[in-house]
Amino acid sequence: DIQLTQSPSFLSASVGDRVTITCRASQGISNALTWYQQTPGKAPKLLVYDASTLQSGVPSRFSGSGSGTEFTLTISSLQPEDFATYYCQQRNSYPITFGQGTRLEIK
């Protein structure tokens, strides 16, 4: 199974900050990496797929990069609605796996 490790697991930041979340895969997965955002009590929302393609309707302050085993999600200027938990997910092979999540909180 491919393991995904996100860092950090918890992040405290302020509105307007630039933040980066990292997702490392236990083996190479090319660009088969997706990022989701989840707020409490809600279903996850698709943000970025194929490592760097922004889903339609997602603000341009979100961006993804990486390939192989190391990937990043960057939010260029945090907005109040961005404080949530972020998950990466690989689709390279079954079983489909998710990272453990990064909880982004307001400082």
Next chain:
Amino acid sequence: EVQLVESGGGLVQPGGSLRLSCAASGFTLSSKWMSWVRQAPGKGLEWVASINPDGSAEHYVDSVRGRFTISRDNTKKSLYLQMNSLRGEDTAVYYCARLYETRTIYDYWGQGTLVTVSS
């Protein structure tokens, strides 16, 4: 508008069974791979199972293989998850999710249904 609405969750005793349903609307279910993804209370996301558009291929996470069965009825626009021999560790919110094209990228999710396994 794409909508996925889960139902069938509830409280069940260990060893019991439950059948979850997901009603799909706003798109052609028969052309889409679908999945179930779960989230234990306060924990992360875990993929459970996937099924291809005509129901001829299924994939499961090891922890549920042999106990859970994913199925679909495209004429009823519905996805199902039959859960047998339930354990405490199956307690979670279960989400129905649609795959984008044929790749396991979840572009639409339901609101989830809570399954609690407890005596």
